[in-house]
Structure formats: structure tokens, C-alpha cells
Amino acid sequence: MLSTEYLKEIEESVWNFLLDNNRVETASKLLDESEFFSGQLPQRTNERLLERKWFTIIKLQSKIVELERKLNYFEEQLSKGIRKVQADKDTNEKIIRPILKLAYVHKGSKDTITTVSIHKSETVFASGCIDGSARIFDYEMNEHLCLLRSHTHSINCIKWREDELFTGSSDMTIKLWKSSKSNQSNSFTDFVCFKTFVGHDHSISGLCDIINSELLVSVSRDRCIKIWNVNSGFCQKSINNSHEDWIRCCDANQSHFATSGNDRTVRILDIESQIKKGEGSVNGEQIKWINSFIAHENSIDVIKMFSLETDKNNTRLLTGSRDKNIGLWNYSSGTIIFKFTGHENWVKGLSIFSQSNFFLSVGEDKTIRVWDIDRRKVVHIEKSAHDHFVTCIDIHSEYQIAVTGYVDKNVKIWKIVNAEIKEGFQHE
Helix, strand or coil, X not given: CCCHHHHHHHHHHHHHHHHHCCCHHHXXXXXXXXXXXXXXXCCCCCCCHHHHHXXXXXXXXXHHHHHHHHHHHHHHHHHCCHHXXXXXXXXXXXXCXXXXXXXXXXXXXXXXXXXXXXXXXXXXXXXXXXXXXXXXXXXXXXXXXXXXXXXXXXXXXXXXXXXXXXXXXXXXXXXXXXXXXXXXXXXXXXXXXXXXXXXXXXXXXXXXXXXXXXXXXXXXXXXXXXXXXXCCCXXXXXXXXXXXXXXXXXXXXXXXXXXXXXXXXXXXXXXXXXXXXXXXXXXXXXXXXXXXXECCCCCEEEEEEECCCXXXXXXXXXXXXXXXXXXXXXXXXXXXXXEECCCCCCEEEEEEECCCCEEEEEECCCCEEEEEXXXXXEEEEECCCCCCCEEEXXXXXXCCEEEEEECCCCEEEEEEEECXXXXXXXXX
16 A cells, blocks of 8 residues: 555646646646645646656665575575474474484584584574684584684684683683674674683583583593683683593583593582682692592593483483493482493494483494484494594584584584485485
């Protein structure tokens, strides 16, 4: 529907057009029937308003055609996207018999992929490499977005915190990366290094974000746990000599923080009293640990805390070790609930499929394995998932995506689907 003002302009343009073409009688009849002029003559002009409006309409039509073309293109791209799978059937279909379908293979890294991390809300993930570089990918559009270079040694851990990215390296620093466009928080094509956190005396092995706080925790080969304020970039607290050897991994839930490493020992801290409170440096012997127990016969490379609906106390964790086993623990009591066996080499990565009874593991036997916690068994094995050792894994439970990295320099994107689903993706 056209506005009254615009209708009046159109009639005025037509009246001028008729006069310009010596159609005086027709112009007079238009005025007699008009609702806008009431016998008063409209403004006479020689600007050829009708022709100008006509060409404006043509331009608008051309613009509409162009926008429709772009819309069709993006709809086509969206239909191919990761999150579009099963959209017409049931977007909230529960995974009850999980298997993996290869979606894409991302190439381009110059050396071994050491760590991967999927963004919680955007369809991007980041990978870290042994050559000190990191990359950001859009797994929805299958695009490489950004190359990050600043570390001088291997990136060993990588962590998203909203739209900020943290990388921990063997050069003993942690770097904070974010978009250089302050008004575009979800722009991932122009990440730059904003801060460098300095304080560790050896390689940084793990990073952990503390929920509902400004704190980031790091662990290192120097056997220290350091708590950083991400806003100031300063170390708020350092717990020295926390383990007897290299601390290789860490994780946290809402209440507790867990670490482990070469000494095979799992140690648990209370977040409220030991992480959030206190400043300066303390010795590990002065800390009141919730629990401390030996978990494996060899080094522990990965630790993951999680909760089940049946676990009211929220005291479950998984450990992956170089003894080829995965331990399921009640960390409050330090008792093992079950030992998952099957990997033929070191277990290097674990990731929990949240709100379900499944987790995924990867190792140096080149496989990805899907485990059922309730049934205490492996339910799917992706044999020869990579051509070499698989070093890391992360999953997004809502989008049902898994990302794995490995020694052969590539990153693979997998769709987690039910076994009866036949559809899959074609990789490049």
C-alpha cells in the first residue's frame, strides 16, 4: 500500500507529464477527479518527475532481482551446512546409537595438529599446531577464516571464552586473541593478539575457563597451577609444586577443578575456596585438596569432568592414559567405577557428549571410539580415522559435531548420527 504523500507525488508527476506532452484537457480532468488538489493547481516543474520515478522503479526491480539471487545462493549454502542435516525430519532427535560420518577435511597446516576447540555458539572451531600457529575455521561453510601467528613454539592447548580465544604454548606464554573490530564481536576473520600472559617457567599444557568468573587457569610442565585475571592479564594466584611431575591436563565443573599428568595422580581443588580466593604464591603442600589419588600405571594425558542425571553429587570424571586405558572415577572418594579398555596405544583425547551417556576418545592407534557409559562398552569404532596418530578431539553436543586433529597435519569434521541414518557428508 502506498502512502497518501506518495500517491499525491505520483498524481503531480502525471499532471506535469501530460502538460509537457500538450495533453491539457486530460491534465484538467485529472485535477477535477483528484482527491489531493481540490481545484488548486499543483506545482509546475520541468524536472520530468514521471520519467525519474519510472527509472527509480526499474532500479529497485533490478536490486530486488539481485537480492533474490543472493538469497537463493545463501539458502543453497545453508542447505549444505552441518546443522541442516535432518532439519526436515527432527532437529532435536536424540542420539541413541551414535556413529560418525565424515563431513570435511581441512588442510593447510604445516605441522602436527596438537589441539582443537569448538566455539559454543558460533559454527567455528580453532586448531593449534606444533609450529606455533593457530587457525580458525567455519565448519558450517567449510571455510578457513583466519591464521594466527605469534607463538614461537608449539601451541599445546586452545580454549574459547565467548568470542575470545586463548592459546597456551611451549614458549611459556598464553595469548589472548580477539577481533580487531570492537563493534563486531562475532567476526572471526580478523583476530589479533591483544594480550600475552607471562609467568610460567616451562611449557603450558592445559587451559581451563572458570564459569561465571573473570578467571582462566593454566597448568604447566613447571608443576604450577596459575590463576589469571583475563581482564588485567595478571596472575592472581600461583600454586607451586602442585604435582611431583609435569602437569599435562586440567578440567573443571561448577564446583571443582581437576589436574593430572606424569605422576599419574589426580588432584581435586575446590573452586570457591582455592581458585577464586587468595592471591600471591603458595606451595602445593599448603593447599587443602578435596582429594588426591593415583589413577593409572602411566602418564595421564587427558582428564574430563562431567555429570549424569543419575549422579546427584556431580562427582564423575574420566581419565585417559598412556597405559591405553580410560578410567571412570568418583573423584570425591577416589574410587574407580569402571575401566574402559580397547585402545591399542596411548589415549590422547576425550570429549563428553553432554546430556547423554556417551563419550568419544582418540589415541595413537589412529582410531576414534564411541563409548556407552551406562552399558560400559564401546559402541562404535572409526578404524583408521586418520592416517597417523590422532592427537586431539572436541565435540559440540547441540550441533552433533566432532573435530579431530592428528599428526598428518589435517583436521577432520565428523557428524555424530544415529546408526540407522544413512545420509552422510562428502569430504573434499
